[in-house]
Every structure is written in C-alpha cells, then in structure tokens.
Amino acid sequence: xxxxxxxxxxxxxxxxxxxxxxxxxxxxxxxxxxxxxxxxxxxxxxxxxxxxxxxxxxxxxxxxxxxxxxxxxxxxxxxxxxxxxxxxxxxxxxxxxxxxxxxxxxxxxxxxxxxxxxxxxxxxxxxxxxxxxxxxxxxxxxxxxxxxxxxxxxxxxxxxxxxxxxxxxxxxxxxxxxxxxxxxxxxxxxxxxxxxxxxxxxxxxxxxxxxxxxxxxxxxxxxxxxxxxxxxxxxxxxxxxxxxxxxxxxxxxxxxxxxxxxxxxxxxxxxxxxxxxxxxxxxxxxxxxxxxxxxxxxxxxxxxxxxxxxxxxxxxxxxxxxxxxxxxxxxxxxxxxxxxxxxxxxxxxxxxxxxxxxxxxxxxxxxxxxxxxxxxxxxxxxxxxxxxxxxxxxxxxxxxxxxxxxxxxxxxxxxxxxxxxxxxxxxxxxxxxxxxxxxxxxxxxxxxxxxxxxxxxxxxxxxxxxxxxxxxxxxxxxxx
Ligand code: TXE
Numbered sequence: 001x002x003x004x005x006x007x008x009x010x011x012x013x014x015x016x017x018x019x020x021x022x023x024x025x026x027x028x029x030x031x032x033x034x035x036x037x038x039x040x041x042x043x044x045x046x047x048x049x050x051x052x053x054x055x056x057x058x059x060x061x062x063x064x065x066x067x068x069x070x071x072x073x074x075x076x077x078x079x080x081x082x083x084x085x086x087x088x089x090x091x092x093x094x095x096x097x098x099x100x101x102x103x104x105x106x107x108x109x110x111x112x113x114x115x116x117x118x119x120x121x122x123x124x125x126x127x128x129x130x131x132x133x134x135x136x137x138x139x140x141x142x143x144x145x146x147x148x149x150x151x152x153x154x155x156x157x158x159x160x161x162x163x164x165x166x167x168x169x170x171x172x173x174x175x176x177x178x179x180x181x182x183x184x185x186x187x188x189x190x191x192x193x194x195x196x197x198x199x200x201x202x203x204x205x206x207x208x209x210x211x212x213x214x215x216x217x218x219x220x221x222x223x224x225x226x227x228x229x230x231x232x233x234x235x236x237x238x239x240x241x242x243x244x245x246x247x248x249x250x251x252x253x254x255x256x257x258x259x260x261x262x263x264x265x266x267x268x269x270x271x272x273x274x275x276x277x278x279x280x281x282x283x284x285x286x287x288x289x290x291x292x293x294x295x296x297x298x299x300x301x302x303x304x305x306x307x308x309x310x311x312x313x314x315x316x317x318x319x320x321x322x323x324x325x326x327x328x329x330x331x332x333x334x335x336x337x338x339x340x341x342x343x344x345x346x347x348x349x350x351x352x353x354x355x356x357x358x359x360x361x362x363x364x365x366x367x368x369x370x371x372x373x374x375x376x377x378x379x380x381x382x383x384x385x386x387x388x389x390x391x392x393x394x395x396x397x398x399x400x401x402x403x404x405x406x407x408x409x410x411x412x413x414x415x416x417x418x419x420x421x422x423x424x425x426x427x428x429x430x431x432x433x434x435x436x437x438x439x440x441x442x443x444x445x446x447x448x449x450x451x452x453x454x455x456x457x458x459x460x461x462x463x464x465x466x467x468x469x470x471x472x473x474x475x476x477x478x479x480x
Contacts, residue, residue: 002033004178006042006202007185009049010195015042015202023178026092026321027312027356033090035178038201043170043210046199050141050168051216053196058138058166060194062117065164069114071191076107079187083180087152088312090179092321092357093275095313105439106156106184109455112439113164120165120460122467129474135467138166139242140218142463143211145232146181147223148174148323149278149379155181157246158221159198160439161459167219168197172211174224175204176323208232215239219463222246223280225377226403226448233451244452244462246280247445248377249405251426252398253283253434256391257292259410263432264288265299267408268383271434273307273361276320277331277381280449281406281428281435285374287394290387297365297385301347304361309352321356322380328357331380338364338373343384369397377403391420399425404446408434427453 004023005012015036025032038046057065076083084098091098122134144158151173162169173181185200201207205228212220212235219242222232229245236243253271255264271283288296312320322328328351335349348360361381367374374384388394398407407426411417421429427445430436437443437455444453452462 001031002179004033004035004182004202006036006038006046007182007200008042008046009199010189012182012186013042013045015039017042021175021204023090023176024324025089025356026323027089029325029355029357033179035175035202037203038207040210043201043207043214046170046201047141047214047216049196049199050170053194054140054168057163057168057194057197060166062120062164062166065166066114066117068192069110069117069160069164072188072193073107073110073114075187075191076103076110080104080107083152083183085313086179086183088320090151090177091148092312092323093278094317094320096315096317097275102150102153105437106152109153109156109160109439112455113160116457116460117164120464130470130472132468132470135469136460136464137467139463139465140167141216142167142169142219142221143214143217144169144171145208145211145220145222145224146171146173147280148176149275149280151177152180152184154223155184157454161454161463162221163193163197165460165463167463170199170201170211170217172201172203172207175202178202209235212236212241213238217241219243221452221462229450242462244454245450246443246454247405247448247450248379249280249282249403249445249449250285250375250377250401251281251283251403251406251408252285252287252424253408254287254394254398254410254420255289255292255296256409256411256413256416257289258412260412260432261292261296261299264410265296265303267410267434268300269303269307271408272383273304273319273381274435276322277361278323278379279435283406283408283434284378284383285398286383286385287388287398288385290389293365293385293387297346297363300363300383300385304347304363307361309358309360319361319381321358323357325357327380328359331359331378331382334373334376334378334380335362335382338367338371338382341371341373343367343371343373348381369400375401391416395420395423399423402448405449406430406435
C-alpha cells in the first residue's frame, strides 16, 4: 500500500490531523494508498511556505522560471509510462488513454506556459508629453483544487500558468485521486523549483474549504461540480479572492444530415465513453436529424457493443472503471431513472460482474428533453440520442440548459458550421471533431459551467493583475 504525504516547502510532510483515508483502485475495488488528511495547521504551514517563497519566485527572471517548467516537462515525458500507470490505478481509466493523454498533456501545458512566460508584459501609453505604462504582476499565493477525472492534467492546467506568471501555489487534488499530485511536486523539486513554490495538501472538501477561506490566498482555481463551484465562489467572497471555476456540463453534439456519418458516430462514442464518460465537456446530448436517426442508433449500437470494458491496465481496454462504488451507484440510478421515465435503453447500462466499478456503455433514445438523463450531468458512460427537424429547433434545444461548457457540430456545410457555432451558448465548440484541448487554446465554460479560462494566453489574465503607472514629464499643474 502506498503511503501518501503532503508536500510542503519542497519535502514530503506527514499530515498532523491524525485522520487518514484510503484511496481505492477503481479497477479492483482494493485499497491503493493511505492518505493523511491535512489539518488546519498543515494548511497554514503550506500557505506560509508558499508565502515565504513568493518574493524570490516572483522576482525570478521569467526565462529562469521557464527553464524550470521546461525541465519539469522533460521529467514528466521521461516518466510518462510510470506516472500513467499510477494515474490508471488511481482513476480506473484505460492505460491506452492515460499513456497518450494525461501525463503528456501535462508536459505540453508546462512547455506552453514556459514558452510564454518571458513575454508576459504590460503596455506603453503615450499621453503626449507624459506617458503611462502597465505592469502585469502576479497575484501572490494561489490555491488549486482538483477533480478526480484527470488528476495530473488538472494540476498542470492550474500550476503551469500560476508558476509561469510568478505566483506560488498550494494544490489540493481530489480525495479520490491523491496519488500523482505528490509525485508532480517531487518532480518540480527535481527540476529545480525552489522549495515552497508548489505545495500539495491532501484531503476532502474540508481542506478545500480551508484554502478557500485562507486570508493569505489571493486566488482559487477549482475544477469540480457546479454545486461545488457555487460554494467556492461564495466562500471566496469573504476575502474577495480571484476565482476561476471549471465546472460541469451537459453538452450537445449536433449531427447534420450532410455530416460524414462514420465520423459522427465515432465522435458520439468518443464524446460519451472516453474515460468512461467521466469528462466534463462530453457531448452527452447527441442530436441527429429525424431522417438519420434509425440508421445512426443502429450503427451506434453495433459499435458500442464492440467496446471492450475491462481491466484498465490492459491496452485492449476501451472503457475502464468508474471512480468509486458511490459514483457507479449514482450512474446506475440515472440509468434506471431513464428507463422509468420511458426512454428506450438501446444497449448497455448494466453493472459488469467483476471486481471494481464497471458499467456497460449505455445509449438511450426515445427520450424527451425534460428527462433527468437529458437535463442533468451524469458523468458516466450514458449517451442520449435526440432527433430534430430544423437548425433553429436544434440550436434552441441545445442551448436550453443552465450549463454551457461545450458543443460539437458535424456538417460539411461551411456556412452552417460557423453560423451554428456562433449561436451555441458554450465556451468550447468543436466542428467535425470533439474534446481536443491543446494547451494553446482557451478552455472554459459559459453560464453555470464556469468562470474564467484555462490554457492559452487567456489563462495568464487569470493569474496576474494589471498595475497602471502614470509618469508626469511636465510637472504637476496647481489647480488651487
Ligand atoms: O467534483 P467535486 P468531483 C467536473 C465534472 C463533475 C466533477 C467531478 O463535470 O461535475 O468535476 O469531479 C473539492 N470547498 N469537472 O466529483 O465533488 C473536492 O475535495 C472547497 C469539470 O471531484 O465538485 C475536490 O477536490 N473545495 C472540469 C474538488 O472540490 C471543495 C473537468 C471537486 O470536487 C468543496 C473535470 C468546498 N465546499 C471535471 N467541496 C472542467 N470543466 O474542466 C468539494 N471540494
């Protein structure tokens, strides 16, 4: 069993709360790690370490900050296989995904922000004889609070822009997936990151609440459910912290009649069953033209039933284990709600009879838009297929949600693709593809799917503040 400590001021540090919890391997249902729950004193120590490291780190030349982030990225790439395996044991996702996406996207994120760190700058304003300029300055100590579906990627999407901008960070991974955040901290130390610049505290929502309330933390970046986002934003108001929220979604994937049929089916499967459906931006409402509906669901059924649900460590596995027994029960409850509401369960939806938390990929059709399985985020491998007649109708129905994270549009019609993309109320729209999130483009939600953006230069705006300096060159006029 792995023992997981906190990571404070550049070294593994045992929690002092006296409380510990086990992290379970979703693929087997067996305990994977023992984790110490951080106490308030531990959180104070981590914030103090970050505060102490801040003056020197923020004054470190951006090219040096960049060099350290690049070294960390290189170490992540070198250890991709080992770290991906830990991510699989911690999350239950297939090794085929983790070895391709999770660690490498984290490395790419550090490389991207290392590249832009030296170009973080202000502007010059010519005021005639006088002038002004702005300084884009770091915020101070930032807190990152992660979700459990992409642990190391989420840690990188928060720490890369934070550290590149000269901030220091205290990061809390989700209690269900504590493993790789502490390993990332060790890699940062090995890469030459000064002690205290990146710290990790472990624990459940109570530790998240301590961070959100801490007076020495300038900003909180959360990845989590909408409900959690609202709690974090409310709590952050007490000390008027900056807040970035990357929350849930119930995104539409719209297939038009001129779409590449095979690509659209592939997208629907990917947008619902990749990472067992535990992806915030998934296209879980698949809209297809009524004329195409029967052929589409027949092809979906045939291909969904070929997906391999099994051992996450087996490279042949397409669909791994859900994160926990509780989450599996939540997903099964939604599936039953769909059946009870009269939707047609085309395929899947049953628990797989083996250790661990596995469910067969489920596809519903014959749904109505008001059903819970169409309205609410399930965060599991549950797809709903919805027929439509016209473009106006499908755009209206796609937007009829308090979420606004993402959307997909499949069509060969250039004008229609961009016309519909402009009308969709979503922070991320994919045309003829889905769920691609390279570090150099922004990611974030509209409406209740979030506030702010991660990745791209947009993220720098959320980890810096602007100071305007006015320089009087002519002497001060006396108005009295
Ligand atoms: O979220 P939770 P989970 C969303 C996804 C789904 C959720 C799943 O859509 O809704 O994340 O992750 C801490 N004060 N995204 O179940 O329960 C908690 O300890 C402070 C969106 O983990 O909200 C955990 O570390 N912290 C995303 C974290 O918040 C609190 C992509 C999230 O927990 C807290 C991936 C509180 N009151 C998943 N309560 C995107 N949009 O990019 C809990 N926490």
